[in-house]
Structure formats: C-alpha cells, structure tokens
Amino acid sequence: MTELERMGQRAKEAARVLATAGAKKDAALLHAADALEQEMETILEANEQDLAAARERGMSQAMLDRLALNPGRIQGMANGIREVAAQADPIGRVLEGSVRPNGLRTAKVSVPLGAIGMIYEARPNVTADAAALCLKAGNAVILRGGKEAIRSNTAIAETLRKAVAAKGLPEDSIQLVQDTTRESSVAMMGLTGYLDVLIPRGGAGLIRSVVENSRVPVIETGVGNCHVYVDGHADLDMAAEIVFNAKTSRPSVCNAIETVLVHRDVAEKFLPEMKRKLDEKQVELHGCPITREILGDSVVPAAEEDWETEYLDYKLAVKVVESFDEAVKHIRNYSSGHSEAIVTEDYRAAERFTAEVDAAAVYVNASTRFTDGGEFGLGAEIGISTQKLHARGPMGIQQLTSTKFVIKGDGQIR
Amino acid sequence: MTELERMGQRAKEAARVLATAGAKKDAALLHAADALEQEMETILEANEQDLAAARERGMSQAMLDRLALNPGRIQGMANGIREVAAQADPIGRVLEGSVRPNGLRTAKVSVPLGAIGMIYEARPNVTADAAALCLKAGNAVILRGGKEAIRSNTAIAETLRKAVAAKGLPEDSIQLVQDTTRESSVAMMGLTGYLDVLIPRGGAGLIRSVVENSRVPVIETGVGNCHVYVDGHADLDMAAEIVFNAKTSRPSVCNAIETVLVHRDVAEKFLPEMKRKLDEKQVELHGCPITREILGDSVVPAAEEDWETEYLDYKLAVKVVESFDEAVKHIRNYSSGHSEAIVTEDYRAAERFTAEVDAAAVYVNASTRFTDGGEFGLGAEIGISTQKLHARGPMGIQQLTSTKFVIKGDGQIR
Numbered sequence: 161m162t163e164l165e166r167m168g169q170r171a172k173e174a175a176r177v178l179a180t181a182g183a184k185k186d187a188a189l190l191h192a193a194d195a196l197e198q199e200m201e202t203i204l205e206a207n208e209q210d211l212a213a214a215r216e217r218g219m220s221q222a223m224l225d226r227l228a229l230n231p232g233r234i235q236g237m238a239n240g241i242r243e244v245a246a247q248a249d250p251i252g253r254v255l256e257g258s259v260r261p262n263g264l265r266t267a268k269v270s271v272p273l274g275a276i277g278m279i280y281e282a283r284p285n286v287t288a289d290a291a292a293l294c295l296k297a298g299n300a301v302i303l304r305g306g307k308e309a310i311r312s313n314t315a316i317a318e319t320l321r322k323a324v325a326a327k328g329l330p331e332d333s334i335q336l337v338q339d340t341t342r343e344s345s346v347a348m349m350g351l352t353g354y355l356d357v358l359i360p361r362g363g364a365g366l367i368r369s370v371v372e373n374s375r376v377p378v379i380e381t382g383v384g385n386c387h388v389y390v391d392g393h394a395d396l397d398m399a400a401e402i403v404f405n406a407k408t409s410r411p412s413v414c415n416a417i418e419t420v421l422v423h424r425d426v427a428e429k430f431l432p433e434m435k436r437k438l439d440e441k442q443v444e445l446h447g448c449p450i451t452r453e454i455l456g457d458s459v460v461p462a463a464e465e466d467w468e469t470e471y472l473d474y475k476l477a478v479k480v481v482e483s484f485d486e487a488v489k490h491i492r493n494y495s496s497g498h499s500e501a502i503v504t505e506d507y508r509a510a511e512r513f514t515a516e517v518d519a520a521a522v523y524v525n526a527s528t529r530f531t532d533g534g535e536f537g538l539g540a541e542i543g544i545s546t547q548k549l550h551a552r553g554p555m556g557i558q559q560l561t562s563t564k565f566v567i568k569g570d571g572q573i574r
Numbered sequence: 575m576t577e578l579e580r581m582g583q584r585a586k587e588a589a590r591v592l593a594t595a596g597a598k599k600d601a602a603l604l605h606a607a608d609a610l611e612q613e614m615e616t617i618l619e620a621n622e623q624d625l626a627a628a629r630e631r632g633m634s635q636a637m638l639d640r641l642a643l644n645p646g647r648i649q650g651m652a653n654g655i656r657e658v659a660a661q662a663d664p665i666g667r668v669l670e671g672s673v674r675p676n677g678l679r680t681a682k683v684s685v686p687l688g689a690i691g692m693i694y695e696a697r698p699n700v701t702a703d704a705a706a707l708c709l710k711a712g713n714a715v716i717l718r719g720g721k722e723a724i725r726s727n728t729a730i731a732e733t734l735r736k737a738v739a740a741k742g743l744p745e746d747s748i749q750l751v752q753d754t755t756r757e758s759s760v761a762m763m764g765l766t767g768y769l770d771v772l773i774p775r776g777g778a779g780l781i782r783s784v785v786e787n788s789r790v791p792v793i794e795t796g797v798g799n800c801h802v803y804v805d806g807h808a809d810l811d812m813a814a815e816i817v818f819n820a821k822t823s824r825p826s827v828c829n830a831i832e833t834v835l836v837h838r839d840v841a842e843k844f845l846p847e848m849k850r851k852l853d854e855k856q857v858e859l860h861g862c863p864i865t866r867e868i869l870g871d872s873v874v875p876a877a878e879e880d881w882e883t884e885y886l887d888y889k890l891a892v893k894v895v896e897s898f899d900e901a902v903k904h905i906r907n908y909s910s911g912h913s914e915a916i917v918t919e920d921y922r923a924a925e926r927f928t929a930e931v932d933a934a935a936v937y938v939n940a941s942t943r944f945t946d947g948g949e950f951g952l953g954a955e956i957g958i959s960t961q962k963l964h965a966r967g968p969m970g971i972q973q974l975t976s977t978k979f980v981i982k983g984d985g986q987i988r
Contacts (some may be wrong), residue, residue, distance in 0.1 A: 179929075180929050258951050260951060264949075266951070352786075375785070398984075401985060401987055402985065409987070515593075515594050518590075521978070521980075521981060522979070522980050523982075524981070524983065526983030526984075526985070530986070531979075537674060549976070550963045552976050553977070553979045563966050565935040565936070565945075565967045566936050567936070567940055568928075568937075568939070570939055573818075574819060
C-alpha cells in the first residue's frame with residue numbers, strides 16, 4: 161500500500177464520521193478560522209521561506225504576488241471560513257419524495273460526496289478555502305498544492321487539522337500531500353476506490369492533463385474563452401462599458417473575455433468608441449480584416465489562433481460578423497463553454513442567444529465577470545465547472561454533495 | 575477523421591437542433607412508437623437472423639431468451655416509448671433563480687447534456703429505450719450494442735431514425751455503431767470533444783472496463799452486491815418474506831440481494847424459517863460457521879469470495895453478526911453501493927441504518943427489488959447509477975439533463 165493509498169484510506173474513514181457530524185462541522189470551522197489568526201506568525205514565516213525559495217528560482221513578480229501572504233490575506237482566509245460556517249448545512253436536505261401506491265415512502269436526501277481530491281497550483285489561500293468548503297459539505301479532502309507553496313500550505317493545513325481535531329472531528333478530514341512532484345499528481349488520478357471525485361484548479365495545462373488521465377471522476381473547472389457579442393441593436397455605450405469591464409477589470413481570471421464579436425451594422429460606429437476606452441488600459445487588439453479597415457494598422461491582424469486563445473492578458477480579439485447566426489456559430493466553434501454575453505435591445509435576439517448558446521453562464525446586457533459563486537448568491541465557490549455532468553458554473557457547497565434514496569416500508573415486496 | 579468521429583460530429587450537430595426542439599420531440603417519439611409496430615415483421619426477421627447465428631455459436635438458452643424478440647416485446651418497446659413521450663419535458667425548467675442586489679436576474683435552467691454514448695450488451699430493447707429517453711431529454715445518442723444483436727438493433731435503429739426524420743428532427747439524433755468489435759468500444763471511450771457522457775449498461779466486466787479506460791465522463795451503472803440485514807428486533811415473518819422476495823423474484827437483476835446478515839439474537843429462530851421458504855426455489859446457501867451450526871451441512875461453507883460475489887443466481891450468502899455495528903461494517907466493506915435493507919421494529923436501528931449505510935437506495939422493512947425508476951415514480955430509467963457524481967440511483971430523463979445559468983441585466987458591470 162502506497163503512502164497515498166494510506167491517505168486515501170484515512171480520508172474514507174474520516175468521511176464516514178463527517179457524514180453524520182451535523183453542527184460539529186460549524187464549530188470546527190469557526191475554531192479553524194480563529195486558529196488561522198492565532199497562528200498568523202507561523203504561517204507568514206513559512207510563506208517567507210516559500211517566497212525566498214521562489215525568488216531564488218527566479219519566479220516572476222506576478223507569480224510572487226499570487227504566492228505571497230500577509231496579515232490581511234490570512235484575515236481574509238479566516239473570514240472566508242467563517243462565511244462558509246454561516247451557511248446552512250447542505251447535508252440531510254430532503255430534495256423530493258413521495259408515497260408510492262404500495263405505501264412505500266421514498267425520500268431523496270442530500271449526502272456528502274465522500275472523499276474529494278483537489279489538485280491546484282500556486283495560491284495558498286486555496287488550501288483554506290477548499291478545506292472549509294469540503295468539510296462543510298461533510299467531505300474529507302486530500303489537497304495537493306504546488307511545490308512553490310508547500311511550506312505555506314503545510315502550515316495552513318496543520319493549523320486547520322489541529323483545530324478540527326480540537327472540536328472532536330478527525331484530523332484526517334483535511335490532509336495535504338507532501339510530495340509535490342508530478343508523480344503524486346498522477347497517483348491521485350488513479351486513486352479509485354478511495355477518492356469519489358477529483359477537482360483540478362489551475363491553468364489549462366493542469367486541467368487538460370487531469371481530464372485526460374484521471375480514472376477518478378473529474379469535475380473540470382475554469383478554462384474560459386469567453387465572448388461578448390455586440391448585436392446590431394445594441395446600446396453602444398452600454399456595449400463599450402461591458403466590453404471594457406469584461407476585458408480589463410481583471411484580465412487574468414477565467415470569466416474575463418477574450419474576443420468581441422461586432423455586428424456589421426454597428427461596427428463603424430462602435431469599434432472606434434470601444435477602442436478609445438480600451439486604449440486607457442493599453443489593450444492590444446487583434447482584429448479581422450474589416451476591424452483593421454475601420455480601426456487602422458495599430459490593430460494586429462488576427463490569425464486562427466487568436467480565436468482559440470485564452471489570453472488572460474490585456475489583449476482582445478475582435479471580429480466583425482455579418483449576422484446574429486454568424487456570431488452564434490463563432491461562439492459555438494471557439495467557446496470553452498464558460499461565460500458568453502450578448503449586448504442587445506432586441507427581444508428576439510436576447511431570447512435566441514440565451515437559448516442557442518451552450519455555456520455554463522449566458523448573459524444579456526451584463527459583463528461576463530459576474531460568473532462567480534458569491535455574485536450568483538451561492539456563497540463561496542470551489543471552482544467554476546465547465547463540464548455538463550454533475551455541476552455546471554460556480555460550484556458552492558451544494559455541488560459538493562450527492563444524494564441517496566431512503567425508502568421506508570412495512571414489509572413491501574415486489 | 576475516423577468514422578466514429580464523423581458520427582460524433584453528426585451527433586453534436588443533431589444535439590444542437592434537439593436542444594430547442596420542444597414538443598417536436600414528443601411528436602417524433604409517438605411516430606417512432608407507431609413505426610416500431612408497423613415494422614414489426616422486418617424487426618422480427620432481423621431478430622430471427624441474430625437468433626440463428628447465436629444458436630450456431632452455441633449461445634445458452636438464458637442468453638437466447640434475452641436476445642429474442644416477439645410481437646409482445648416489440649409492443650412493449652412501443653408502449654415504453656409512448657410513456658416516455660407522455661412525461662413532462664425535462665428541458666427549460668427554471669430550477670432556481672434570484673434578483674441580485676445589483677439588479678441582475680439569474681436563473682438556473684435545465685438543458686440537455688448534449689451527445690450521449692451508450693455501450694450495452696445483448697438485449698435489443700435497450701436500443702429503443704435508450705434512444706427514446708435520450709431524445710426526450712434533448713440529447714443525441716450514439717448506441718453501441720452487442721454483436722449478438724446487431725441485426726435486430728440495426729432494424730430498430732433504422733425504424734426510429736426514419737420516424738424521427740419524418741417529424742422534422744435530425745435522423746442523426748439516433749445513431750448505431752455498426753462495428754461491434756472491442757475496438758469500437760475503446761474508440762467511444764476516447765471520443766472527448768464529441769460525447770458529453772458515456773453510459774455503460776451490462777455486466778460487471780463491461781462496466782469496469784469503461785470506468786477504468788474512458789476519457790469521456792462516465793456514469794457507472796448497475797453492479798449490485800446488495801444485502802438484507804435482519805436486526806435483533808425484526809418481525810421475523812416479514813424478514814423471511816423480504817429475503818425470499820429480494821433473492822428469488824428475479825435473481826439475475828442488480829437489485830436482487832446476494833447476502834443476508836442475521837443478528838445473533840434471532841438467528842436460531844429466523845434461519846430455519848428463512849431456509850424453509852428459500853428451499854421452495856432451491857436456493858443454495860453459503861453460510862458462515864454459525865449458520866452451518868444452525869442449519870446443518872446442506873449449507874456450503876462460505877469463503878471470503880462469497881461476501882464479494884454478485885451471484886445473479888439462486889445462491890445466497892448468509893452471515894450471523896454479533897451486533898448492528900458488525901452488520902453495518904460488513905456492508906461498508908462489501909456493498910457495491912446499490913441497494914441495502916434493514917428489517918427491524920427498532921426506531922433507532924432504522925434511523926441509524928439509513929444514516930450510516932452509504933448506498934444509492936437504503937430501505938427499512940422493504941425488499942431491495944424496488945430500486946427502479948418506475949417503482950420510485952421517476953418514469954422509465956436508462957440505468958441505475960452506483961456512483962455519487964451527477965446521478966445516483968435510478969436515472970430517468972431528469973438525470974439526462976444539465977443546467978445553464980441565464981443572467982439578464984441592463985448594463986451591469988463588476
């Protein structure tokens with residue numbers, strides 16, 4: 161039995177206790193939040209060591225920023241855990257049920273998934289967020305973060321484990337894999353029989369690798385090649401605001417847009433207005449030939465790969481389309497199924513767009529940046545699913561549950 | 575591009591049309607049901623060829639029975655399709671939604687999964703059942719049945735395709751893979767980008783192979799190592815009826831039981847009573863040492879593998895346990911998570927059993943044989959999921975859907 165299999169076995173054992181732990185889970189979470197604040201110094205020291213090692217390896221400033229903790233960020237983690245504790249228990253809800261003609265009473269009840277594996281990259285706050293969400297939904301979790309953050313993650317996980325144990329729940333409710341080589345990640349993908357689901361969270365490369373290779377069921381998250389389509393009947397000022405917001409408010413996240421599609425009828429008027437705003441943030445445009453005719457040579461000629469790329473940067477692809485249908489067809493070809501928006505004042509275009517575009521979130525006259533558990537009123541999220549099975553869109557604690565049928569009778573036979 | 579990839583592409587295209595087909599789907603289904611009856615002769619001829627070939631290969635009588643069609647069975651398929659058509663459309667339901675503080679209106683709406691792959695074995699009625707359920711839920715389906723039934727399946731699928739096309743829906747809503755070698759099955763497991771989900775339906779070997787090898791998300795179905803636990807406070811007459819029914823009413827199905835666990839306190843009284851009933855059907859008992867002490871040497875000594883085996887036959891493993899906890903622990907170790915039952919008059923034992931036993935369906939004082947979409951009031955089923963992700967227990971048309979968030983605004987930015 162490998163070390164990871166032993167962890168898997170301990171996770172299963174812990175999950176069994178968590179499944180019926182009820183309000184103990186909230187007590188443990190609140191205690192864990194306090195503990196993070198009390199252990200702030202230890203966690204910051206561990207993080208300082210991670211940062212020093214990362215600087216030595218020549219990590220970019222942007223990546224160092226993601227890795228860095230400070231008192232405010234630890235406070236943020238603790239408050240995040242308190243918010244999770246404050247949510248209603250997602251376990252034991254009776255979702256539906258009926259009395260059958262033979263008198264059997266059936267009820268479909270929410271239960272935990274069991275043991276969840278998380279594979280993620282640099283940011284240490286994911287350790288606290290994921291642990292809290294999994295625990296609240298009665299699941300044990302095995303966390304496997306990136307090697308850059310291993311000291312920070314270990315300090316956070318140890319703090320959480322002690323806090324959970326202090327409130328009478330198994331400390332193995334939360335486990336962190338110490339081996340951060342590729343091997344441990346591959347081994348987790350084969351941990352059938354122990355893990356009920358594996359959730360990768362990170363860049364497109366990580367997610368593709370997990371989806372392709374895992375034998376444990378996977379929930380695919382987060383890759384976002386998102387579009388705004390500016391219809392022929394759009395309010396153009398609104399469209400310019402939405403494009404500006406969806407591209408520039410935080411370009412590195414999955415719900416930012418990568419391509420704008422503009423209806424031919426409004427392209428001459430809209431594109432210069434859009435460009436004026438985007439110039440404020442030095443957004444680099446990659447345009448189709450008509451876009452370049454209208455906006456001039458400062459626009460980079462767009463190649464096929466521009467329609468396919470999730471820039472995650474101050475870059476935007478622009479295409480003029482002849483019709484609503486061409487816009488929908490382009491989205492169908494290139495969308496990653498994350499978030500798609502139309503800007504229009506036309507009722508039928510709005511209704512057709514929401515019906516015909518196949519994505520986790522489809523918007524009319526709003527920025528794609530709202531695709532987020534908190535913004536949708538679902539509470540904190542463990543990721544945004546871009547698959548159709550089990551969960552789609554922002555995944556909160558409800559999406560970390562399964563169901564069971566409970567059937568009560570008085571001797572019925574078939 | 576392989577033939578299967580071309581089929582995948584056509585399925586995606588068909589799925590796009592089906593997603594917004596509304597009531598056309600019911601018209602197509604009703605027409606398909608009529609068509610099956612009209613084409614009865616053609617289908618029976620094709621089935622006769624399958625049967626002749628199977629007899630030549632020396633197929634067992636039980637398997638021949640599963641393969642055989644007759645006018646009654648085709649009528650049954652047609653009526654099954656009519657029942658599916660009569661159900662409410664599972665697509666376009668608004669499942670939840672709210673107005674956010676910024677005025678955004680969010681709605682979570684049910685949508686089809688997209689393109690579904692089915693890999694199944696001998697019975698040709700699965701072709702009609704699966705096609706109807708998938709179509710009703712707005713999904714295109716690629717069917718890959720067993721080689722024994724290829725002529726019957728082809729005749730059925732062609733009839734359905736023509737009927738669907740006659741009502742204005744794409745004939746590629748339903749496609750049948752003609753290649754029934756192992757290769758086509760493996761190729762389907764790699765059809766990511768085309769198939770949204772793969773559902774295997776058949777024996778344990780088939781299902782294990784698909785779960786282990788598929789890169790397309792899988793819904794695991796049907797393997798049932800089910801138990802009845804006769805508690806120390808059971809109504810013993812009721813317990814004997816339930817055991818008899820759960821074992822003998824149809825031993826070859828997944829919701830039949832394979833092991834009975836009996837509390838020590840009632841073993842001496844219960845076991846002879848149970849055996850008397852089971853003797854009527856010549857059920858072969860495999861018992862633990864205490865069982866053999868009580869019932870004598872006609873009981874085969876049970877080995878470890880008896881606790882693990884899904885007999886699907888007139889065989890039953892019997893174990894005497896010292897306590898409720900030992901029973902639950904045995905079930906935890908050996909259950910496939912399908913259907914588990916307790917027989918008891920004790921309130922706390924009943925409540926603990928339903929809370930602590932982790933299975934798709936957990937029963938108090940009823941036969942496990944009720945785990946079935948129709949019996950639960952969910953309509954026809956495409957299979958019984960034994961996994962926790964996406965669907966658990968009998969899967970009807972609701973379980974063949976996904977969701978999308980539709981968000982309407984008037985210019986909101988973040």
